Amino acid sequence: MKKKIASVTLPVAMSVLLAACGGGNAGNTNNAENAGNAGAANAAETASAAGNAAKTEAGGEKIALKYWYAFGGKIEEAKKELVKRFNESQDRIEIVAEHQGGYEDLHAKVQAAFAAGNAPAITDLEIASTGVFARSGMIQELTELAERDKDKLKLDDFNPGLMGNAYVDEKLYGLPFMRSTPILYKNVTMLKEAGLDPAGPKTWDELEQYSRTLKEKGKVGMTMPADIWYYEGLVAQSGGTMLSEDGKSAAFNSPEGVAPVEFWKKLASEGLIKIPVGDEAGATADKDWSNQLAAFKFGSTAGVSGSLEIAKGNNFEMETSFMPANKSYGVPTGGCQLVITSKLDDAQKEAAWEFVQFMTTAESTIYQHKHVGYLPTRLSALETDELKEHFKQFPQYKVAVDQLEHARPRPMETAYPEVASILKTAIEEAILDSKVTPQDALNEAAEKANKLLSK
Amino acid sequence: MTAWEKLRPYGMVAPSIIIFSMFFIYPIFYMIYLSFYDWNFVSPDKTFVGLQNFKDLLTDEDFRQVLSNTTLYTLMTVALTTGLSLFLALWLNRKGVFHAFVQGAIFSPHIISLVSISLLWSWLMDPEYGLLNWVIGLFGFEKMQWLSHPETSLVSLVIVAVWKGIGYNTLVFIAGLQSIPADIYEAAALDQSKPWTTFRRIILPMLSPTIFFLVIINMIGSFQVFETIAIMTQGGPVNSTNTLVYYIYENGFRFFKIGYASAAGVILLAIVGLLTIVYFRLLSSRVHYR
Numbered sequence: 001m002k003k004k005i006a007s008v009t010l011p012v013a014m015s016v017l018l019a020a021c022g023g024g025n026a027g028n029t030n031n032a033e034n035a036g037n038a039g040a041a042n043a044a045e046t047a048s049a050a051g052n053a054a055k056t057e058a059g060g061e062k063i064a065l066k067y068w069y070a071f072g073g074k075i076e077e078a079k080k081e082l083v084k085r086f087n088e089s090q091d092r093i094e095i096v097a098e099h100q101g102g103y104e105d106l107h108a109k110v111q112a113a114f115a116a117g118n119a120p121a122i123t124d125l126e127i128a129s130t131g132v133f134a135r136s137g138m139i140q141e142l143t144e145l146a147e148r149d150k151d152k153l154k155l156d157d158f159n160p161g162l163m164g165n166a167y168v169d170e171k172l173y174g175l176p177f178m179r180s181t182p183i184l185y186k187n188v189t190m191l192k193e194a195g196l197d198p199a200g201p202k203t204w205d206e207l208e209q210y211s212r213t214l215k216e217k218g219k220v221g222m223t224m225p226a227d228i229w230y231y232e233g234l235v236a237q238s239g240g241t242m243l244s245e246d247g248k249s250a251a252f253n254s255p256e257g258v259a260p261v262e263f264w265k266k267l268a269s270e271g272l273i274k275i276p277v278g279d280e281a282g283a284t285a286d287k288d289w290s291n292q293l294a295a296f297k298f299g300s301t302a303g304v305s306g307s308l309e310i311a312k313g314n315n316f317e318m319e320t321s322f323m324p325a326n327k328s329y330g331v332p333t334g335g336c337q338l339v340i341t342s343k344l345d346d347a348q349k350e351a352a353w354e355f356v357q358f359m360t361t362a363e364s365t366i367y368q369h370k371h372v373g374y375l376p377t378r379l380s381a382l383e384t385d386e387l388k389e390h391f392k393q394f395p396q397y398k399v400a401v402d403q404l405e406h407a408r409p410r411p412m413e414t415a416y417p418e419v420a421s422i423l424k425t426a427i428e429e430a431i432l433d434s435k436v437t438p439q440d441a442l443n444e445a446a447e448k449a450n451k452l453l454s455k
Numbered sequence: 456m457t458a459w460e461k462l463r464p465y466g467m468v469a470p471s472i473i474i475f476s477m478f479f480i481y482p483i484f485y486m487i488y489l490s491f492y493d494w495n496f497v498s499p500d501k502t503f504v505g506l507q508n509f510k511d512l513l514t515d516e517d518f519r520q521v522l523s524n525t526t527l528y529t530l531m532t533v534a535l536t537t538g539l540s541l542f543l544a545l546w547l548n549r550k551g552v553f554h555a556f557v558q559g560a561i562f563s564p565h566i567i568s569l570v571s572i573s574l575l576w577s578w579l580m581d582p583e584y585g586l587l588n589w590v591i592g593l594f595g596f597e598k599m600q601w602l603s604h605p606e607t608s609l610v611s612l613v614i615v616a617v618w619k620g621i622g623y624n625t626l627v628f629i630a631g632l633q634s635i636p637a638d639i640y641e642a643a644a645l646d647q648s649k650p651w652t653t654f655r656r657i658i659l660p661m662l663s664p665t666i667f668f669l670v671i672i673n674m675i676g677s678f679q680v681f682e683t684i685a686i687m688t689q690g691g692p693v694n695s696t697n698t699l700v701y702y703i704y705e706n707g708f709r710f711f712k713i714g715y716a717s718a719a720g721v722i723l724l725a726i727v728g729l730l731t732i733v734y735f736r737l738l739s740s741r742v743h744y745r
Contacts, residue, residue: 104709107708107709108708108709111495111496111497111708111711112496112708114497115496115497132495132711135498136495136497136498136711137497137498137499138497276582276583276603277603277604277691277692277693278602278603278608278688278691278692279577279602279686279687279688279689279691280577280581280602280603281603284581284582284583284584287583287584288583293583414711415710417709417710417711418709418710418712421705421709421710424691425691425693425694428691428692428693429605429693432604432605432692432693
């Protein structure tokens with residue numbers, strides 16, 4: 001009998017221990033393994049890539065490079081189309097584009113692949129994460145390349161409002177690719193039916209009044225997730241900043257940072273706006289707007305093309321405008337830039353650089369802007385007849401461009417992704433729990449954030 | 456004995472030992488090693504910080520909440536899954552088309568990928584557009600917030616886990632019930648034993664190895680919960696569904712704190728290891744084996 005217990009016990013005990021680590025390490029050790037395995041694979045790959053490069057010089061095979069990108073739908077269509085154009089434009093370099101989910105998934109995978117020595121040559125990088133990636137040496141500094149090729153690149157043709165996140169410690173790390181600002185999407189048909197001026201709301205107070213009227217009609221003014229990107233906008237509108245100037249401490253628990261949360265909490269508790277929480281919050285906001293339960297939504301300018309289609313399908317008229325102002329207008333910029341990972345050999349680096357330049361030309365940015373709605377990143381693009389005509393026909397696309405005047409970069413501190421996560425938790429708590437005041441919630445979040453930022 | 460005969464057993468086990476060492480033993484030690492460092496996995500500067508990661512973890516309020524979330528989730532999931540499936544097994548342990556159909560129906564979630572299940576339940580539980588709230592509405596009850604409120608989010612995840620796990624557990628219980636020899640039932644019937652007495656005195660003790668096995672397996676599964684959380688809640692709202700494995704993932708890969716995440720991994724390893732030892736000390740003496 002004893003023997004039998006032992007024979008059951010041992011495997012079970014082992015499986016428990018192993019299972020525990022198996023799960024526990026999902027993040028860590030698995031990659032360590034990969035590092036070991038991939039080390040060899042990568043060496044082989046590099047060798048063959050180098051071989052390819054050599055052959056190319058001799059007029060032989062192409063350099064093959066991986067490009068990882070985020071998001072599906074129209075965004076993916078545009079990225080794939082641009083890659084296709086690049087591959088067809090020359091015969092030395094072959095870019096293989098791979099979809100990697102949203103920004104967070106993409107970042108996690110790039111980091112893991114980099115640790116494993118198997119990173120893509122080029123990747124999309126959400127702008128607020130440029131700091132983390134640059135400071136840990138994962139991405140290639142581009143300052144010298146940009147200086148060398150300045151005649152072709154025309155760095156000062158990029159909209160200056162978008163360059164803030166391209167530099168880390170005054171060194172260039174990325175080129176603006178699919179960049180955005182949040183804008184206000186309006187269901188104009190609904191506003192007209194409620195007897196409201198479709199040109200507004202231009203201020204927070206107007207947003208509140210509009211929402212009150214809409215509530216009487218059985219709707220809500222807006223459904224929105226407590227997204228930190230929008231919050232950054234509202235803090236800017238109130239005249240505050242997210243972090244102190246040196247980035248070593250939190251500034252969002254100042255009156256300017258508390259005001260947005262108080263505004264949201266007040267409107268939500270009166271049922272004027274809806275703030276769903278949880279993972280589906282963003283999707284819920286979109287659905288409420290699409291199904292005409294809410295007249296407004298905040299959203300990236302990347303959604304203009306998609307939202308126009310929805311509005312057309314559901315038979316309502318759509319306009320876009322600036323996010324409403326408190327003391328002033330203000331928005332963060334968003335979206336991604338293209339970066340080149342470090343640890344490429346010279347031939348690969350040059351090839352990647354050529355690709356990045358191609359993807360960010362005026363011609364490319366006009367194409368992606370019209371197809372998706374992201375900002376035209378280059379000033380010369382705005383001067384083209386093609387875009388002037390486009391703006392005349394669809395003024396919805398132009399709002400984000402005009403709003404850039406009020407835009408500011410996102411914080412890029414190494415700890416910022418975690419600070420944003422803490423902040424989101426605090427804001428949701430303040431909105432959901434009537435006993436928690438916005439000030440207390442933000443003070444608590446600031447205390448945690450300071451610990452991380454001061455490191 | 457030739458040299459080959461001496462070496463043969465080692466040669467036979469070598470493949471599994473090599474894989475085992477590569478994928479389990481080495482990673483465990485590497486994780487323990489990493490837990491003493493402050494590192495982001497890629498940066499050249501890797502700082503030895505001793506036990507600082509563990510100190511930070513134990514003083515971190517969020518980590519305490521993560522531990523209590525995980526424990527609560529595990530307790531609820533294990534108790535409900537085991538209890539309900541034992542009940543179902545007793546009911547379904549008989550022949551007939553209807554019973555076979557029910558058995559098949561409740562087993563089917565087991566073979567569906569957890570990712571699909573998570574997406575499916577996200578839709579079902581949508582507060583505004585979900586099927587569940589529509590059904591509740593038909594009966595005139597107020598809408599539930601499900602995953603969207605800290606008070607109901609963890610329980611919602613437990614419901615999904617129980618729904619997914621119950622079929623497999625029932626199947627194992629039925630197998631356990633059928634391995635109880637019929638002569639014991641006959642003897643009990645001759646002694647005119649009441650159903651409850653039969654259950655308590657015969658079925659439960661004879662089934663105890665099965666119960667024990669399922670409790671352990673379910674505990675492992677629940678402690679490791681990740682997919683549903685990553686897809687349905689991402690630890691929110693307000694950290695109410697942040698569990699250990701997700702917390703480790705979040706710190707390691709979203710916040711790039713591999714050392715800190717490894718320290719949490721070591722704690723997970725210790726907790727589950729300790730629980731297992733306690734279980735076997737306490738329960739093995741009471742588990743009935745023939």
